[in-house]
Amino acid sequence: MSRPEELEAIEKRLRRWEETTLRDSLKKQPESRESFVTTSSAPVGRLYTPIDLRGSDPAETLGVPGEFPYTRGIHPTMYRGRLWTMRMFAGFGSAEDTNRRFRYLIDHGETGLSVALDMPTLYGYDTDEVEAKGEFGTCGVAVSSLRDMEVLFHGIDIGAVSTSMTINSPASVIWAMYLANAEKRGVPWTGLRGTIQNDILKEYQAQKEWMFPPEPSMRLVVDTFEFGTEHVPQWNTISISGYHIREAGSTAVQELAFTLANGFEYVRWGIDRGLAIDDFAPRLSFFFNAHNDLFEEIAKYRAARRIWAREMRDTFGAKNPRSWLLRFHSQTAGVSLTAQQPEVNIVRTAVQALAAVLGGTQSLHTNSYDEAFQVPNEKAVRIALRTQQILAHESGVANTVDPLGGAYYVEALTDRMEKEAYDYFDRIQALGGVIPAIRKGFFQQEIANSAYRYQKEIEDKERTIVGVNDFVVDEPSEVEPLRVTKEAFERQVRRLQRLRKERNPKKHAKALNALRKACEGDANTMPFILDAVRAEATLGEVCDVMREVFGVWEEPLLY
Amino acid sequence: MAKKIRVLMAKPGLDGHDRGAKVVARALRDAGMEVIYTGLRQSPEDIVEAAIQEDVDAIGLSSLSGAHMALFPEVVKVLKKRGAGDILVVAGGIIPDDDIPKLKKAGIKAVFGPGTPLADIVAFFRSSAK
Amino acid sequence: MKIVEQVLKGDKRAAGKLISMIEDDDAGATEALAAIYPHTGKAHVVGFTGPPGVGKSSLINRLIREFRVRDRKVGVVAVDPTSPFTGGAVLGDRIRMSDTGTDPGVFIRSMATRGHSGGLALATFDAVKVLDALGIDLIFVETVGAGQSEIDIASRAHTTVVVQMPQSGDAVQALKAGILEIGDIYVVNKTDLGGADSMASNLDFMLEERQGWRPPVVQTSALEGKGIKELADAINKHYRYLKGGGGWRRRESDRARKELYESMKRLLAEAYSDETEGVAFEEVVGAIVVRKTDPRSAAKTLLRDLKLPK
Numbered sequence: 001m002s003r004p005e006e007l008e009a010i011e012k013r014l015r016r017w018e019e020t021t022l023r024d025s026l027k028k029q030p031e032s033r034e035s036f037v038t039t040s041s042a043p044v045g046r047l048y049t050p051i052d053l054r055g056s057d058p059a060e061t062l063g064v065p066g067e068f069p070y071t072r073g074i075h076p077t078m079y080r081g082r083l084w085t086m087r088m089f090a091g092f093g094s095a096e097d098t099n100r101r102f103r104y105l106i107d108h109g110e111t112g113l114s115v116a117l118d119m120p121t122l123y124g125y126d127t128d129e130v131e132a133k134g135e136f137g138t139c140g141v142a143v144s145s146l147r148d149m150e151v152l153f154h155g156i157d158i159g160a161v162s163t164s165m166t167i168n169s170p171a172s173v174i175w176a177m178y179l180a181n182a183e184k185r186g187v188p189w190t191g192l193r194g195t196i197q198n199d200i201l202k203e204y205q206a207q208k209e210w211m212f213p214p215e216p217s218m219r220l221v222v223d224t225f226e227f228g229t230e231h232v233p234q235w236n237t238i239s240i241s242g243y244h245i246r247e248a249g250s251t252a253v254q255e256l257a258f259t260l261a262n263g264f265e266y267v268r269w270g271i272d273r274g275l276a277i278d279d280f281a282p283r284l285s286f287f288f289n290a291h292n293d294l295f296e297e298i299a300k301y302r303a304a305r306r307i308w309a310r311e312m313r314d315t316f317g318a319k320n321p322r323s324w325l326l327r328f329h330s331q332t333a334g335v336s337l338t339a340q341q342p343e344v345n346i347v348r349t350a351v352q353a354l355a356a357v358l359g360g361t362q363s364l365h366t367n368s369y370d371e372a373f374q375v376p377n378e379k380a381v382r383i384a385l386r387t388q389q390i391l392a393h394e395s396g397v398a399n400t401v402d403p404l405g406g407a408y409y410v411e412a413l414t415d416r417m418e419k420e421a422y423d424y425f426d427r428i429q430a431l432g433g434v435i436p437a438i439r440k441g442f443f444q445q446e447i448a449n450s451a452y453r454y455q456k457e458i459e460d461k462e463r464t465i466v467g468v469n470d471f472v473v474d475e476p477s478e479v480e481p482l483r484v485t486k487e488a489f490e491r492q493v494r495r496l497q498r499l500r501k502e503r504n505p506k507k508h509a510k511a512l513n514a515l516r517k518a519c520e521g522d523a524n525t526m527p528f529i530l531d532a533v534r535a536e537a538t539l540g541e542v543c544d545v546m547r548e549v550f551g552v553w554e555e556p557l558l559y
Numbered sequence: 560m561a562k563k564i565r566v567l568m569a570k571p572g573l574d575g576h577d578r579g580a581k582v583v584a585r586a587l588r589d590a591g592m593e594v595i596y597t598g599l600r601q602s603p604e605d606i607v608e609a610a611i612q613e614d615v616d617a618i619g620l621s622s623l624s625g626a627h628m629a630l631f632p633e634v635v636k637v638l639k640k641r642g643a644g645d646i647l648v649v650a651g652g653i654i655p656d657d658d659i660p661k662l663k664k665a666g667i668k669a670v671f672g673p674g675t676p677l678a679d680i681v682a683f684f685r686s687s688a689k
Numbered sequence: 690m691k692i693v694e695q696v697l698k699g700d701k702r703a704a705g706k707l708i709s710m711i712e713d714d715d716a717g718a719t720e721a722l723a724a725i726y727p728h729t730g731k732a733h734v735v736g737f738t739g740p741p742g743v744g745k746s747s748l749i750n751r752l753i754r755e756f757r758v759r760d761r762k763v764g765v766v767a768v769d770p771t772s773p774f775t776g777g778a779v780l781g782d783r784i785r786m787s788d789t790g791t792d793p794g795v796f797i798r799s800m801a802t803r804g805h806s807g808g809l810a811l812a813t814f815d816a817v818k819v820l821d822a823l824g825i826d827l828i829f830v831e832t833v834g835a836g837q838s839e840i841d842i843a844s845r846a847h848t849t850v851v852v853q854m855p856q857s858g859d860a861v862q863a864l865k866a867g868i869l870e871i872g873d874i875y876v877v878n879k880t881d882l883g884g885a886d887s888m889a890s891n892l893d894f895m896l897e898e899r900q901g902w903r904p905p906v907v908q909t910s911a912l913e914g915k916g917i918k919e920l921a922d923a924i925n926k927h928y929r930y931l932k933g934g935g936g937w938r939r940r941e942s943d944r945a946r947k948e949l950y951e952s953m954k955r956l957l958a959e960a961y962s963d964e965t966e967g968v969a970f971e972e973v974v975g976a977i978v979v980r981k982t983d984p985r986s987a988a989k990t991l992l993r994d995l996k997l998p999k
Contacts, residue, residue: 373656452585455582592777613798
């Protein structure tokens with residue numbers, strides 16, 4: 001913190017500057033706009049100085065890397081010790097198609113796997129169910145059974161690679177398949193590393209892929225916390241995700257606030273279950289968006305780390321410093337990709353990825369330039385991966401820890417976003433907490449309002465999107481198409497039919513019955529789900545049992 | 560009273576990405592139209608039933624999951640079967656260029672991809688819906 | 690008229706179109722309504738009123754399912770506000786009633802308030818008549834909000850259901866007198882929130898002095914599907930009460946009286962709006978300005994000579 005007399009001197013100097021240099025300059029060259037705003041429409045000042053940080057003590061708000069409050073990063077050496085994990089979200093068609101894509105990515109230097117599942121899988125339906133019509137493999141890979149999981153990871157060393165799976169409502173079932181597959185291959189669970197997204201709250205708020213009402217869904221989530229702590233200690237049992245909130249149209253502050261509010265809600269549920277906070281909190285991980293506005297994004301990550309650490313230590317009373325760490329994956333903003341002049345998306349993605357790295361991410365996915373059209377083709381994915389490699393190895397940004405720490409603008413923005421997040425926490429609290437606020441449609445409404453405002457700004461040309469509302473060219477976009485084949489679908493359906501014929505019907509029925517009883521009671525469901533998938537129950541069958549017991553969620557829609 | 564344009568905005572299939580559908584719904588509302596939003600996870604039969612009861616001039620379909628080829632033409636087919644083939648059907652979402660002619664052949668009147676100005680969508684509804 | 694025949698045969702497409710004609714004040718609507726009118730009067734019309742957010746739509750959704758199990762054909766007319774600035778509206782009620790999907794025994798129509806010349810209530814109940822003629826047995830009318838006009842619409846039904854959610858005792862005491870007078874059935878929804886028992890007994894106490902039909906207070910949770918059967922039973926019981934000499938005829942007369950009066954006003958307004966464009970009208974305006982006559986006397990003269998539109 002600058003001393004009062006220093007601040008006074010700076011203020012004096014600034015006033016003089018405004019009356020002389022600045023005024024003369026503005027006379028000759030007025031600013032191009034009356035006001036400047038971030039991607040989230042938050043105001044941006046002309047110049048940031050120590051005055052903007054008045055009252056904020058860097059020893060307290062910044063500290064040092066690897067120490068509370070972790071504003072400057074969770075590791076003392078950050079990328080000098082180990083680079084972030086380059087983890088490309090991939091999945092389409094059948095397990096065979098995606099297995100091939102995984103190996104391709106590993107061959108090109110990817111350091112972690114990330115599984116994209118298709119819509120039916122995300123909703124707990126098998127490929128051949130009527131609800132799945134037309135959705136097989138189009139935006140992820142179909143995993144309907146343990147056999148699909150086996151094919152998906154065939155020839156990949158699951159004891160060595162870390163695997164992230166984007167699965168929410170049926171997360172415990174898909175995780176059980178991963179664990180059962182490891183078991184069959186003789187890989188001990190204690191050595192498995194990876195993440196299941198398992199963040200149901202943001203589904204109700206933003207992504208809208210759900211099965212059950214909030215309470216039974218939360219129970220399933222806490223079941224995985226409990227089970228993971230005991231049996232799969234290196235696994236992140238949740239990835240609390242702001243990414244989808246942002247994609248659905250929120251501002252950066254809303255993404256920050258809603259995600260952390262959800263995080264606190266999971267912690268409360270874990271504690272209510274009787275779990276010791278320091279047993280499960282170290283396995284909570286996060287997932288944020290990396291959008292267009294470089295500094296706003298960087299400030300968002302830094303504020304997130306600081307808020308989480310403080311709340312975990314001071315509000316929830318966690319003692320283990322590992323419980324205080326906000327570790328996060330990031331992905332560049334899919335919603336920012338344009339169908340117009342798609343190659344330009346490579347540049348957008350590079351800037352967004354830079355924000356994630358300067359913000360201290362633990363792992364990163366970079367989008368491919370063709371994703372405004374389809375699931376990416378091989379060439380497009382490779383360029384996206386190369387973008388990360390250039391940042392890591394050529395740009396020099398990974399050579400020092402938190403290079404923007406102390407920048408007046410970044411620090412002022414971090415402080416402001418932190419404060420605005422707390423304002424949202426108060427509003428959510430006033431509505432009775434996260435789940436009542438979901439039932440009232442609060443998050444959904446806030447997000448839809450922001451999305452509409454953003455679109456209006458583009459429409460009114462208050463915001464320039466290169467190639468869309470300015471710098472437009474009239475030429476067709478050329479993107480090499482990627483298609484899910486009919487053969488892949490047929491192969492998948494055949495595998496499912498064979499499984500239903502070959503499995504032991506008695507064992508299968510017994511496992512599903514036991515699962516039903518467990519769901520009706522209050523036992524941890526994980527062991528029962530594991531038994532069901534070991535008995536080759538399909539995803540749809542397991543989820544049907546749960547749907548029958550738990551009911552299905554209906555969205556409260558407000559305009 | 561002048562005839563109001565009524566539009567049904569629907570999300571067929573499993574896809575939950577409703578940002579676009581909602582933004583377009585609001586834009587049509589702000590242009591003075593009445594928009595009936597059906598919510599998520601509607602089958603083609605659900606959509607057509609709602610369109611008939613609400614007597615809309617047009618149906619807007621939105622999907623980002625890639626299931627459009629299986630679901631959009633089906634809506635047109637069911638409309639015709641129910642004697643409501645005069646209701647206009649338009650589409651938006653993540654739709655590869657190659658699929659656009661096929662959708663148009665199947666009776667989808669217009670396809671609005673990413674980046675389409677809202678003003679264009681509003682103008683289309685205004686000039687095409689009787 | 691062909692559209693009338695189709696509606697009477699149970700054609701949903703025709704019913705949808707006829708409601709649009711009513712909403713658009715189409716020239717053919719009056720004739721069509723006249724043609725269907727003899728075929729109406731069979732359906733039991735149930736109005737729902739209550740403040741926004743108490744869960745009326747979700748409750749209706751549950752009731753639709755319950756009455757479908759009881760093999761009754763169910764219709765809904767759900768009214769949402771038109772934006773006063775743009776004239777547009779997003780009508781989202783359907784979403785909360787959508788799980789009956791393609792059931793042929795269900796018809797849901799969303800209406801925006803617009804600026805109906807004969808009043809919103811008239812247009813709403815004209816839509817109800819179309820559903821009645823279509824062969825629907827039970828028609829729910831839902832309005833958003835709890836203002837005077839919404840209460841007016843709900844209270845034109847045969848059975849008026851007033852929906853509330855648990856509140857503090859003081860808040861119950863402060864309930865609008867209008868609300869306490871119009872209900873035939875009171876619902877305390879969202880029992881899952883707690884506090885429903887005391888809310889219900891407070892309400893019950895306040896209804897003690899009602900003569901004749903003693904409105905029941907039903908506790909429901911639309912969220913959990915609780916109390917729905919009881920509410921359905923209460924609606925049926927009120928229907929039997931009305932039919933058994935308890936005022937069906939009186940309710941019909943009340944509504945007929947209002948509709949007749951509103952139809953006259955509407956007709957006058959239409960005729961009048963033509964008249965105001967005429968030269969003669971401007972001459973009278975001039976006469977008023979120069980104090981040859983006064984507005985009230987001039988109005989009397991004008992109306993005496995007014996020609997109604999055919």
